[in-house]
Amino acid sequence: MKSPRYSVSENPQTILRRHSKYSLPIPIDLIIEILSRLPLKSIARCRCVSKLLASILVRPDFTDSFLASSLAKPQVLFACRKQDKNEVMFCFSTPQPQNPEENSSTIVANYHMSFPFDSLSLCSAVSGVVCIEYHRILKGRKTPRPVWTRKRYWIRCFLGYDPIEKQHKTLAMTWEHTKAQDHQVLTLGGTDKLAWRRIECGIPQYGHPGPHNICINGVLYFKAQANKSSNGDGIIICFDVRSEKYNFVKVIERVVVHPAAALVNYNGKLASVISHCPYLFIFHTTRSFEMWVLQDSEKHEWSKHIYILPPLCKYISPGENLFFVGVTGADEIVLCPKSLFHEAFYVYYYNLKKGTIRRVEIQGLERLEGSYRVHTFLNHAEDAEILKYF
Template sequence: MKSLRLNVSEDRQTIHGRHSRPSNSINATVENISIDVMMDIFSRLSSKSIATCRCVSKLWVSILGIPYFTELFLTKSCALPRLLFVCHKDSELIVFSTPQPTNPYENSSPLAATYHMKIPFGRYCDNIRPIHGLVFIQNEQRFKLASVICNPTTRQTLTLPKPKTRKRLHILSYFGYHPMEKQFKVLSMTERDGISVEHQVLTLGAKKLSWRMIECCIPHCPKFEGICINGVLYYRAFVDISSNIFMIVCFDVRSEKFSFIKATEPFIIEAKLINYNGKLGLVMSEGRQYISGKRRRFEMWVLKDSEKHGWIKNTYELPPLWQYGITVELLHFVGVTGTTNEIVFSPTYLADLFYVLYYSFQRKTIRVVEIQGMGGSKKKNWVQMFIDHVEDVRLM
């Protein structure tokens, strides 16, 4: 706390020195208000209002750019998580968000989606991962693979440099964040004959974005989604392309070291990876990552001990969906909320009536939340939903 106050004091002196002679009445009035009070006021505003305030004066831009303020705003945002939606429409990815319902005991009123931004979309885009306010997107445009980091709150995008590779090999990337170091990293792997042969890391925030080669002790074949939990990036892989032996790869974002959880249980390769109260969880229904009106039973495994590879299994069954007016054929697993400890389901495609489901593990009940404002379509435009998204007003 002492160092934090010192940094704020230094920032205050820098700002006052930079704007010691107010050029207009707004700055003159602001000079009579302490920086601490102004940051407290700004932290109570919405992210949209913060963007407007940045247009008022250079003094306000300086205050809103202080690292202490951006961390203060982010801390308050973490207490008010949001639902994030990435929709595919007409060769574009459209990003929306809504407040995340916090009352687990009743169905909430319809939530109005807030539009954030559009991102050009290529031939395919099956790697989207939001972490701590930023969203990593890997897609193909004009037969070229591109990785983009976007901030839905500030509507900024950052195109990452291409990983170093001598030949045109398949590239698979994962997005990670370490909460103690407050550091974002991208792990990228190039594959030859299905096996990862080059492992590279890019650290966001560096003056010059560049890839660094790192060593991996065990060759493997990464093929599946990843998830970052408490500074550890998890993804699934085969030992080799012709083997039925698979594993969960653990990549420590801070140390950049690999470890592995070997397994023969089929659920590890079939299930969806989720964050269950800070632990790695896997969930599936009869070998699939979705439920339907007929297939309402699902299993969830939680990693109890990463060293001993111990898992805890629980089985659940949803009440009949028709009781809640649910007619959609498929509902995909999204994750377990950190605030209400409910598992969330979402449709695959946009529709005029779009809703998400929350299932309570304790009460064995469902609540339905309608999402409005994303627009339906006659085409089957897919949508991916993410929970516990936070707003970050830091400029990239």
């Protein structure tokens, strides 16, 4: 028998006054403190207990407390996509190491859920929400590549988060012949019905919309070209999630916007990292990589940093390729493979200050049968605000 779901459309204060005639054995502040320590799945179940409890779980002081607790213990999110006739995605997470001095060599992954993933592709994960694109099916055929009609076009989506208004927004663009057209925004949550809104963009965007994008302090960044030439000037598009306005940053070197360069959050600043090896990823003989950090977006100023890697042959097997995932709050670059084949799965942490590297085995993923594409996201935090979306 399913538990009843209580409507919390009423004002929380009204519900609290209605229940004030009953003496609560535990003060509200203490209830909030206790509930903020529960995982998000348990919080969702608690909403079904009573209107009183449901009203507490949407109070700003509770959601703020829950988010602060979650941010203090960030997670690494793994989305493992099985690739066969019946595609499935499995989601796991592990605690994200916060102390570079930790000597932990093994972490057990927590399983969250699985769901069919046919004709879908994973875009990004921001503040507890994951953005997934659905690929259209024409004449019974999946078309993850550009769809040919009278014009060659495809749609690309990006997920952003405004920490001021505490809103997630999805930005979608239709690309026609390598040029971005028809910009639309969808705001998640709130009381209004979900609907796409067209917005204006005065910045021409060309090139193929790649997978690398990141949202930092309410600004969504992704790579583009300033003109339609294949050797056109590379730029970083900046989309302010709150104002829904576009801007851009020029790059000094094209390597910053190279398709293989990963955009990361480096201490609250946008950065682009890329390997110095010919194949532009990290493997057992790679000796160095470079990172470009955006110092001033208005002046288009970047700083370049080169980092020397220790010998990787004792960590990485020949033929194993590692990719940049991001930077932790402890100034560690995170690298990991994108494929899983019934073998041990490792995450690598390179200390930017000390130039050392450590390897952590993620146990639990090896139980998956078959070959998988692994998407890894850092600084994953659960946000109780997203429960208002459902």
